Amino acid sequence: MERSNHTVTEFILLGFTTDPVMQLVLFVVFLGVYSVTVVGNTTLIKLISNDSRLPTPMYLFTGNLSVLDLWYSSVYTPKILMTCISEDKSISSAGCVAQLFFSAALAYSECYLLAAMAYDRYVAMSKPLLYAQAMSGKLCLCLVIYSYTGGFVNSIILSSNTFTLGFCADNVIDEFFCDVPPLVNLACDVKESYQAVLYFLLVSNIIAPTVLILASYLFIIAAILRIRSTQGHLKAFSTCSSHLVSVTLYYGSILYIYSPPSSSYSLERDKMVSTFHTVLCPMLNPMIYSLRNKDIRETIKKTLPVHIIQSLN
Template sequence: MERSNHTVTEFILVGFTTDPTMQLVLFVVFLGVYSLTVVGNITLMVLICNDSRLHTPMYFFIGNLSFLDLWYSSVYTPKILMTCISEDKSISFAGCATQFFFSAGLAYSECHLLAAMAYDRYVAISSPLLYAQVMSRRLCICLVIYSYTGGFVSAIILTSNTFTLDFCGDNIINDFFCDVPPLVKLACGVMESYQAVLYFLVAYNVITPTMLILASYLFIIAAILRIHSSQGRRKAVSTCSSHLVSVTLYFGSFLYIYSRPKTSYSLERDKMVSTFYTVLFPMLNPMIYSLRNKDVKEALKRLFQFTHSEV
């Protein structure tokens, strides 16, 4: 029996498994990952805010990335933890739409922010003497505002188009959160206009930032090749390595999920990939930007010394 979306009051999130033992194991794993995500990102934000040596454009963007990752992980993980320990796997229609909106808005915002960070690294390497002048505080704030605005305006468009689709059959979402592929699977028929909107948003929020990042790194490579000293080249490469790792991991998984047509979706396979960029990636980012970063490690050391002296 077909039914339209106005009659759907809730969805059922299948999650990862129905085995009680595995659900308990997954609860412990995801709780550990979420705890590390919260501690790591909050610590990085506190260091950047409190240490004047980190008040530079690069760390301004990293701090905003940590804020996005903390918020991003909180959209998914608490619900995952609830579905692991509760027999109630349902999520209301309004709750699904809300989760979908914040999921899309934060994901798209992060794409634009990573592109802004690539431009920041290009300016730092190609014009080090003019870096402070070019990457002014005003420009940095404008780039961050643009990232959030572009991401959440796109999320409004995507959410309104998705949740006006007609859903038929059952209301079971074969995933752990409300996302485009599983919701499209439940739709009675996806109009070409919806596919066009989806492809436009992917092009604007994913493909375009990807192209800007690639262009920035082409110019970065050209600038590095013009550096005569090997030490200078190594220093230039090291300033980009963390960002390059983040971009590769995030955009790689993101493009895999959303740049393919409806007919090629495999929800079980996509579920595992989406776990990476929704849950694991926000935990990895603080490690990526701190483990090999001398400035962050020194700031953390100063914070520990200050805390110890206060005690």
């Protein structure tokens, strides 16, 4: 039966479950995760901005990654918390547009920023003596600005094209946030031009940065193999390990969900995969970068009260 075009003023987010007990459990879990995310990223941003010993390109990128993660998590989690404790599961059409726009803009920006961080690690490993000249403050600032600009411009393209689709009477989204796959599933007709836009955004925002990151790490591995001492190998791997872990967690879930063409989108996919890159990664990144970085650990120790430092030791 052909579905008719219909003006949708609001969408219904089914979320994770309809069981009241499980909703309460999920509320507590997500509130805890969000609290850790806010505290962790805010602390890392403050440490990097206040410590004069940490103005290097790596920390500039890490600080901006925390800004993105803090903002990114705030796009999703407050709405998740509301749907867990409220019987009203609706989100207005304008709210859905805003959520899709900011989630895509921040996700794309993070993809670009992670690629810039991979290039920074490549320069640090392959050209250590020329690192300061190669990664000048001006270049680093340009890379950060490009990451944000590219992310938001591409998100405008995605959002404007997605919400020109004709939605049918069914307005139920089998997800916990407004995302492209479930919205496409509600569309009466998906034109080839829109499919082309999705492929363009996939290539430019996900595939291209992924290729750049992989190429950077191939050169990094080649540089590490030229190091003769075992201690040098360990130090080199330690320098790159934080970024590599962050990239693997983030891109793994992103590619799993968004790589297939829209015709094969399945709304039955495990929602935990979506939760991983939207909620868990922003919480884990500050831990990954602080625990694996000696300078940040030392800065944390200097800012903690003496009795806490003594207890940790």
